[in-house]
Amino acid sequence: PAALTGYAPATLGFSQDKWEISSTELTLMKPLGSGQFGVVRLGKFQGRMLVAVKTMREGSMCEDDFIQEAKTMTKLQHPNLVQLYGVCFKERPIQIVTEYMCNGNLSSYLRTKGRELAEDRSPLIDMCHQVCCGMEYLERNKFIHRDLAARNCLVGEHNIVKVSDFGLSRYVLDDEYTSSTGSKFPIKWASPEVLEFSRFSSKSDIWAFGILMWEVFTLGKTPYPNLNTTDVVRQVTHGKHLDRPQRCPHAVYRIMKQTWEKDPMRRPSFKELQVQIEDIQEKDY
Ligand SMILES: CNC(=O)Nc1cc(-c2cccc(-n3cnc4cc(C(C)(C)C)ccc4c3=O)c2C)cn(C)c1=O
Numbered sequence: 001p002a003a004l005t006g007y008a009p010a011t012l013g014f015s016q017d018k019w020e021i022s023s024t025e026l027t028l029m030k031p032l033g034s035g036q037f038g039v040v041r042l043g044k045f046q047g048r049m050l051v052a053v054k055t056m057r058e059g060s061m062c063e064d065d066f067i068q069e070a071k072t073m074t075k076l077q078h079p080n081l082v083q084l085y086g087v088c089f090k091e092r093p094i095q096i097v098t099e100y101m102c103n104g105n106l107s108s109y110l111r112t113k114g115r116e117l118a119e120d121r122s123p124l125i126d127m128c129h130q131v132c133c134g135m136e137y138l139e140r141n142k143f144i145h146r147d148l149a150a151r152n153c154l155v156g157e158h159n160i161v162k163v164s165d166f167g168l169s170r171y172v173l174d175d176e177y178t179s180s181t182g183s184k185f186p187i188k189w190a191s192p193e194v195l196e197f198s199r200f201s202s203k204s205d206i207w208a209f210g211i212l213m214w215e216v217f218t219l220g221k222t223p224y225p226n227l228n229t230t231d232v233v234r235q236v237t238h239g240k241h242l243d244r245p246q247r248c249p250h251a252v253y254r255i256m257k258q259t260w261e262k263d264p265m266r267r268p269s270f271k272e273l274q275v276q277i278e279d280i281q282e283k284d285y
Contacts, residue, residue, distance in 0.1 A: 080134030101154035114219030203264035210259025
């Protein structure tokens with residue numbers, strides 16, 4: 001059956017609209033770590049399919065709003081998106097069940113495995129291309145991620161990269177995260193219009209994608225190293241950009257710079273970025 005070949009069927013094999021999962025169908029296993037909503041565990045669905053299970057920490061999420069949206073989110077299906085399989089919401093705390101990615105988040109993966117990846121440049125540009133493909137699908141579906149960063153992408157076998165937790169920031173109840181002046185707000189990935197007016201759009205996702213490209217070509221460095229929040233906000237609003245990472249080809253840096261246009265409408269779309277990245281892959285790699 002498909003599950004044994006490692007191919008993750010989009011809807012775990014049940015009918016399209018069965019996005020409600022009963023907790024009796026889940027076996028929880030080892031913890032994978034904890035995120036904004038609490039502990040995430042490895043699990044098994046119906047005793048055979050490996051999944052990841054987020055158990056919502058009390059008060060961390062606006063659960064009713066999320067449950068409304070979950071049905072739509074299960075319909076977002078793409079090879080470069082971490083598939084949302086369904087939600088257990090008959091008991092509290094609710095549990096979110098997604099596809100499992102064996103190599104963890106892209107930021108840690110770059111920091112630990114980056115050396116090998118950088119031996120040849122193609123894996124790095126290929127990872128950017130995969131994220132771009134997942135984001136182009138979201139853009140096409142008028143779906144905004146709102147917190148695109150290497151830490152919110154996950155890695156599977158054979159350097160497969162998928163975008164994770166898209167749109168979930170809308171349900172975070174922690175003001176430290178949601179307020180642009182909060183200690184957990186992702187300032188270094190935020191575009192000028194997000195910093196000034198909290199104006200999120202696919203064009204602010206494009207800005208964040210440029211920062212993610214910089215993360216990839218620095219093998220997981222934190223952007224604006226040794227700058228504090230105030231300095232980052234000043235630099236970004238005054239049009240000062242991240243420098244070209246030493247292992248980043250000029251052609252790739254030219255793409256990054258397009259994503260950091262102050263005027264959102266002058267930034268490319270993910271569709272246009274996809275073509276530009278594919279052109280580089282054909283020529284240089
Ligand atoms: C070794 N393999 C693995 O560890 N694989 C996996 C690890 C995680 C994992 C583990 C712990 C924490 C988080 N995490 C991290 N950041 C988050 C950020 C948000 C927002 C709203 C702030 C964007 C929401 C949820 C999370 C969240 O659950 C994840 C994704 C999820 N999945 C599907 C895996 O395959």
